[in-house]
Each structure stands twice: as structure tokens, then as C-alpha cells.
Amino acid sequence: MSAINQSGWRPEMGPAEMGQAGHDAGATFTGNRALMLEEPLLFEIGRPDASGVDLPETVLMENRLGGMMRAAQVDLPGLSEPETVRHYTRLSRQNYAIDLGLFPLGSCTMKHNPRLNEKMARLPGFADIHPLQPVQSVQGALGLIHELAEWLKTLTGMAAVAMSPKAGAHGELCGLLAIRAAHDAAGSDRSVILVPESAHGTNPATAAFCGYKVENIPATAEGRVDLAALVSRLGPDVAGVMITNPNTCGLFERDMKKISDAVHAAGGYVYCDGANFNAIVGRVRPGDLGIDAMHINLHKTFSTPHGGGGPGSGPVVLSAALAPYAPLPFVERHGDRYELVEEETAGEHHAGTFGRMVAFHGQMGMFTRALTYILSHGADGLRQVAEDAVLNANYLLRSLDDVLVAPFGATGPCMHEALFSDDNFAEGFSTLDLAKGLIDEGYHPMTVYFPLVVHGAMLMEPTETESKAALDQFIGAIRSLAVRAKAGDPLLKSAPHFAPRRRLDETQAARKPVLIWQPPLVAEAAE
Ligand SMILES: Cc1ncc(COP(=O)(O)O)c(C=O)c1O
Structure with a gap:
């Protein structure tokens, strides 16, 4: 909706009519209220002939483009540079941001993003590189990915980490694909994933997306997984469980180790939604709780901007049992050099990989911010x-x-x-x-x-x-x-x-x- 709709203003109105429109709507003439400025849509204020730059005569373009030159206007709105800057600045002021105040959105960990992170992420050696550059020209960036991976393994007590997933839910997909690859390798066609009521909504969605049947496990009156109900449902058709810990009621699943032991004894794997790692980082190592796969939302725990403010990043830590099935590529250290393990160079160790999740190595900007946050805090x-x-x-x-x-x-x-x-x-x-x-x-x-x-x-x-x-x-x-x-x-x-x-x-x-x-x-x- 725009000022046009709110104040009754229309482009064809004369001055007298405009005053009346504002008056009738009980609004100001412009629709603005002091510092709160209205802003129409780009399509309402843009003109096809306006532009932020003065382009040379089209004759030159005709020569360059030959018969490929566009014959008709595509009807995109054009704005001058100041109009463009104002448009987006005005819109941004109608929004809420962590830099304005406390942002209490539960499950989203909207915390302050230290400016030091931003400074590091903007260093040209990290910001201005391309994923297709030869590895010898991006050794520093690969070293950073490797060091962050080592931190994530140490903090979680897990054997391996897949860095490429682009967000939490994408990490869940990665974990479940690794679980399925492990079952496939064992010749098992288990088809059910158990998901407790206290799990995040993305958990059942991911399991269903992977083709699993999702079965619900009730919560106790205390808001935690009902251990007895879960154990009684385990069987040869259960591929694994997906448990959010801390869960979405804001509670720690105290029976996690018992759950893991029971699931393993029944031949399944344990996926933990670790998006709430913020609450336990440095205090609890998920590997000690028998977890096989867990995503970490770098954009929550390690303070990289998110929620419309930036891309996410959801590396997945894996147990020794699932490590062989992790997706490629991997950054590996050989002496003082870093190499990218791709399909062509994957050795025995990665023979079971389920493939690739994304085109390249992951979110470099988020990696840089997260490692900066980790190093500036220390253990x-x-x-x-x-x-x-x-x-x-x-x-x-x-x-x-x-x-x-x-x-x-x-x-x-x-x-x-x-x-x-x-x-x-x-x-x-x-x-x-x-x-x-x-x-x-x-x-x-x-x-x-x-x-x-x-x-x-x-x-x-x-x-x-x-x-x-x-x-x-x-x-x-x-x-x-x-x-x-x-x-x-x-x-x-x-x-x-x-x-x-x-x-x-x-x-x-x-x-x-x-x-x-x-x-x-x-x-x-x-x-
Ligand atoms: C507990 C939990 N799991 C999964 C997710 C999904 O993460 P993303 O939005 O990065 O895909 C979230 C989102 O914040 C979450 O809070």
C-alpha cells in the first residue's frame, strides 16, 4: 500500500483536489507524519525514461548489439540516483531492526552483530574473491573456512562438518540426506522419521521433503519429549529421530543421551536441530549426547545478520558414523596448503558422499563474520x-x-x-x-x-x-x-x-x- 492509497492522492489530481483528498482521509497532504515518511511503490513513482546515469546515444549501442537491440520499452520504472536513495532509505525507516532496539523474536536469536565482524567480512581478500578462482589464489579464504570448521567440531565434539548448507533448514536437509545415504549403504529401506511435538516446524517439513513418513511423538506435561512414548515406537522401520535441543518451549531435553542410546540400539540415527546452540555453546557438546548430525545456524549463534538482513549459513556437524556420507566440497589441509576436495579428487574417505548441496563452498561472508565472533570471544x-x-x-x-x-x-x-x-x-x-x-x-x-x-x-x-x-x-x-x-x-x-x-x-x-x-x-x- 502507498501514500496514494492512504491519503487518496492520485497522479492526475490538481492542487485543490489534492488538499481535499488529504483532508477527507484524515491524513496530511503528503501522507507523511513528521519523521515517518510515506513511500509509494517504485512502479508508482518511477518513469521509463528516468535513470541514475546519463547513457551515450543509442547509435553506439545499436552497433554493438546489432539485431539483438530491444525493440520496445520493457516498462520498468526508472529513478534518478537521489530518488533511488530516498526510496530505499524511506522504506528502511518503516522497518524494525536489531540496531534500533531489543528484538524479542523467540527462536530467532536476534542479537547484536558486532561491527568488528563487518569490518573483517569487508576485507578485499574475503569480500572480492570468486569461488571459481584457482585454489592457490584463495589460500587465506580456504584457511578461514578450515579454521571455522575446526572450531565447530571442537565446540560440538563431532567428527566432521559440512560447511556448505545455506541455512538451518538446508542443514536439516543435509543431515537427513546423510542419514538416508548411510541407510542405503547398509541396504536398509527404513521409511519413518520420528519428530517430537516440541521440535521446530522445519523438522517434520524436511523429513517429509526427503520422502520420509513423519510420526509425531507427544510432549510431556513438562514440555519435553515423552521418552517412554518415543522408545516404544522405535523399530526396524524407523530411520531416525529429529529433536530440537534446546527445544521450542525453551527447555533443555534432559533425556537426550537416553534417547540417542535407544535410537542407536534400534538401528536409527539421531538428528539434532542445533539452531538454538546459542543457549549451550561452550557448556554442552552435542557429540557427548550421542548426536549423529546437527546444524548450527551461524546467523544466530555466531551473530551474523539475518531476518531479511543477510543470507544465512547452516553448517552441519556429523558423527564418525555419518562423516563418510557428507556432501562435497570439503576444504582439507595438506601441510601449509589448503585443497578443495571435489568429486574428481575425493578419495576413499569420501567415497560414500551423497553428492553436492550447492554450487560452491558456502557463505564466505557469514564464515568470516562467524569466525571473527568466535575468535574475539574465545572459548x-x-x-x-x-x-x-x-x-x-x-x-x-x-x-x-x-x-x-x-x-x-x-x-x-x-x-x-x-x-x-x-x-x-x-x-x-x-x-x-x-x-x-x-x-x-x-x-x-x-x-x-x-x-x-x-x-x-x-x-x-x-x-x-x-x-x-x-x-x-x-x-x-x-x-x-x-x-x-x-x-x-x-x-x-x-x-x-x-x-x-x-x-x-x-x-x-x-x-x-x-x-x-x-x-x-x-x-x-x-x-
Ligand atoms: C529451532 C530452529 N530450527 C530451524 C530453524 C530454521 O533455520 P533457517 O531459518 O536458517 O532455515 C530455525 C530458525 O530460526 C530455528 O529456530
């Missing part, structure tokens, strides 16, 4: 990261559990995120109302209605990078909203009031998404 610093993340989440939990219902709060502390339900809200009020009210308080909403095991779930993850003052301010905002939700304040029901847009019709947005922009006249005709 002790990383342990402190986990401890502070858990401390901050427990501070939230205990500061709010008298105004919000904390379903698992009575059974002990949480890990890195605090979970609440909307059970004590007034009739007709729900999690969505509190989340929208939070926007008016200047925060991005917490994760809502997830995990599914809790009614009206509100999952808040403060991360370790927030100060006590920042936490206290956030707690104050949530407390006041909780009081309003319990009292049934009608103004909360219509929040947000101060955001660039009011409450959207989420059902319409999901059922009838408008994905293609059309000129207003065409759109009107289509209605």
Missing part, C-alpha cells in the same frame, strides 16, 4: 554468551510470570527463551492483540502462536546482548500490555495505532495474497 567468552543468554531469558520469565501465564514456568528455569500463553486474557483478547500493542510501544513483536503445544504461545528471546536497563524497559512494556489484555482494553484490540500501517487483515493476506502490482486502473477493473 571462555562463548561459554559466557550461553550463560548470559539463559540468565536474560530467566530474568524475563520471572519478571513476567505474575502477569502472564508461563505454562512450564513452575517446573524450573528456562534456557534462552521464555514461553507464555494468553490463558489469562479477557474474553475476546488473544496473543495477537498483545503483539500488535507491542508495535505501538516501539518493539518488534515476539514470536506468536509457536510452539503449537501452548495455547496462544508468546515466545520471547532477549539474547545475551541486551543490558538490564533494556530488559527492564521491555518488561515494563509487556507488563502494561498484559494488564490491558486482562482488562479487555478496546484500544488494544485495534492496535497498532502509531505504526506506518494499522492492523492488517491476516486472513485475507494469507487466502488472497496480492503478489503482483498492477496499475490502479487495471486493478480497479479486475475487482
Whole structure:
């Protein structure tokens, strides 16, 4: 939606009409409110003949392109350079970012990205290289990938790591393909993956994508995997389990080792969703818990920008049992040289590889940022990261559990995120109302209605990078909203009031998404 829609302005209007349009809509003439500037779509403000550069006469182009020259306009909007800069700057100011304030999105670990990471990632030796360069010309970059891989293996206590997966869910795919390759090599056609209710939603989706049948394992009243139910379901058709630990209720799966032992005894493999590694890094080594494969979201645990702010990276650590099936390529160290192990150069050790997941070695920018973060913290610093993340989440939990219902709060502390339900809200009020009210308080909403095991779930993850003052301010905002939700304040029901847009019709947005922009006249005709 744009200023055109909100203020009633249309391109063909004269000055008198324009004033009236703004007045009728109860908005300013421009649609702007002080520093909150409206911004139409590129298609509404761009002109086909405008450009940020002065191009030479087309005669030259005709000579160069011969008969390939475009005959008609492609109808793309053009803008001058200042118009372009303003367009994107204005849009960026309508958005929320970790650089603006606490970003409580549970399960997403929206923590501060140290500027040192950015400085390192911009060094030309890392930023300006190409994956097809000869390996002798990128020895430093390959050395960095190798060193990061060694850190990830040490921190997790695992035998190998596949660096190329591009995000957490992609890492899950990598782990499950390795599990399937291992079963194939053993001549086994096991077809079921068990996924507990407390697992992240990407886990069952990945298993189904790999062609497995997904079976649900219930959670206990404490929000953890029901060990007895899981063990009783194991059998010769079960290829493995996928368990998120810490799980999506923000709790550590204490029975993890028992689960791994039981799954291995039944001939299966254990996949752990390690996207929440932030909460245990330096404290727990997943390898000691019998895990066979686990992805690590570098973009969460090791502070590389994400959430629309940058590409992800999801390396997968593997046990000795799964290491032979890992995807290529691999960076290997031979004396003081680094080599890339590809299909042609893979030896015995990689004979079982399931192939390739992506064209090249992985996300160089994310690798550089993650290693910078690791080296600047050191092993002790990383342990402190986990401890502070858990401390901050427990501070939230205990500061709010008298105004919000904390379903698992009575059974002990949480890990890195605090979970609440909307059970004590007034009739007709729900999690969505509190989340929208939070926007008016200047925060991005917490994760809502997830995990599914809790009614009206509100999952808040403060991360370790927030100060006590920042936490206290956030707690104050949530407390006041909780009081309003319990009292049934009608103004909360219509929040947000101060955001660039009011409450959207989420059902319409999901059922009838408008994905293609059309000129207003065409759109009107289509209605
Ligand atoms: C527990 C968990 N698993 C998996 C994922 C998926 O990771 P990605 O979004 O990088 O694919 C996430 C996302 O944050 C997550 O929190």
C-alpha cells in the first residue's frame, strides 16, 4: 500500500483536489507524519525514461548489439540516483531492526552483530574473491573456512562438518540426506522419521521433503519429549529421530543421551536441530549426547545478520558414523596448503558422499563474520554468551510470570527463551492483540502462536546482548500490555495505532495474497 492509497492522492489530481483528498482521509497532504515518511511503490513513482546515469546515444549501442537491440520499452520504472536513495532509505525507516532496539523474536536469536565482524567480512581478500578462482589464489579464504570448521567440531565434539548448507533448514536437509545415504549403504529401506511435538516446524517439513513418513511423538506435561512414548515406537522401520535441543518451549531435553542410546540400539540415527546452540555453546557438546548430525545456524549463534538482513549459513556437524556420507566440497589441509576436495579428487574417505548441496563452498561472508565472533570471544567468552543468554531469558520469565501465564514456568528455569500463553486474557483478547500493542510501544513483536503445544504461545528471546536497563524497559512494556489484555482494553484490540500501517487483515493476506502490482486502473477493473 502507498501514500496514494492512504491519503487518496492520485497522479492526475490538481492542487485543490489534492488538499481535499488529504483532508477527507484524515491524513496530511503528503501522507507523511513528521519523521515517518510515506513511500509509494517504485512502479508508482518511477518513469521509463528516468535513470541514475546519463547513457551515450543509442547509435553506439545499436552497433554493438546489432539485431539483438530491444525493440520496445520493457516498462520498468526508472529513478534518478537521489530518488533511488530516498526510496530505499524511506522504506528502511518503516522497518524494525536489531540496531534500533531489543528484538524479542523467540527462536530467532536476534542479537547484536558486532561491527568488528563487518569490518573483517569487508576485507578485499574475503569480500572480492570468486569461488571459481584457482585454489592457490584463495589460500587465506580456504584457511578461514578450515579454521571455522575446526572450531565447530571442537565446540560440538563431532567428527566432521559440512560447511556448505545455506541455512538451518538446508542443514536439516543435509543431515537427513546423510542419514538416508548411510541407510542405503547398509541396504536398509527404513521409511519413518520420528519428530517430537516440541521440535521446530522445519523438522517434520524436511523429513517429509526427503520422502520420509513423519510420526509425531507427544510432549510431556513438562514440555519435553515423552521418552517412554518415543522408545516404544522405535523399530526396524524407523530411520531416525529429529529433536530440537534446546527445544521450542525453551527447555533443555534432559533425556537426550537416553534417547540417542535407544535410537542407536534400534538401528536409527539421531538428528539434532542445533539452531538454538546459542543457549549451550561452550557448556554442552552435542557429540557427548550421542548426536549423529546437527546444524548450527551461524546467523544466530555466531551473530551474523539475518531476518531479511543477510543470507544465512547452516553448517552441519556429523558423527564418525555419518562423516563418510557428507556432501562435497570439503576444504582439507595438506601441510601449509589448503585443497578443495571435489568429486574428481575425493578419495576413499569420501567415497560414500551423497553428492553436492550447492554450487560452491558456502557463505564466505557469514564464515568470516562467524569466525571473527568466535575468535574475539574465545572459548571462555562463548561459554559466557550461553550463560548470559539463559540468565536474560530467566530474568524475563520471572519478571513476567505474575502477569502472564508461563505454562512450564513452575517446573524450573528456562534456557534462552521464555514461553507464555494468553490463558489469562479477557474474553475476546488473544496473543495477537498483545503483539500488535507491542508495535505501538516501539518493539518488534515476539514470536506468536509457536510452539503449537501452548495455547496462544508468546515466545520471547532477549539474547545475551541486551543490558538490564533494556530488559527492564521491555518488561515494563509487556507488563502494561498484559494488564490491558486482562482488562479487555478496546484500544488494544485495534492496535497498532502509531505504526506506518494499522492492523492488517491476516486472513485475507494469507487466502488472497496480492503478489503482483498492477496499475490502479487495471486493478480497479479486475475487482
Ligand atoms: C529451532 C530452529 N530450527 C530451524 C530453524 C530454521 O533455520 P533457517 O531459518 O536458517 O532455515 C530455525 C530458525 O530460526 C530455528 O529456530
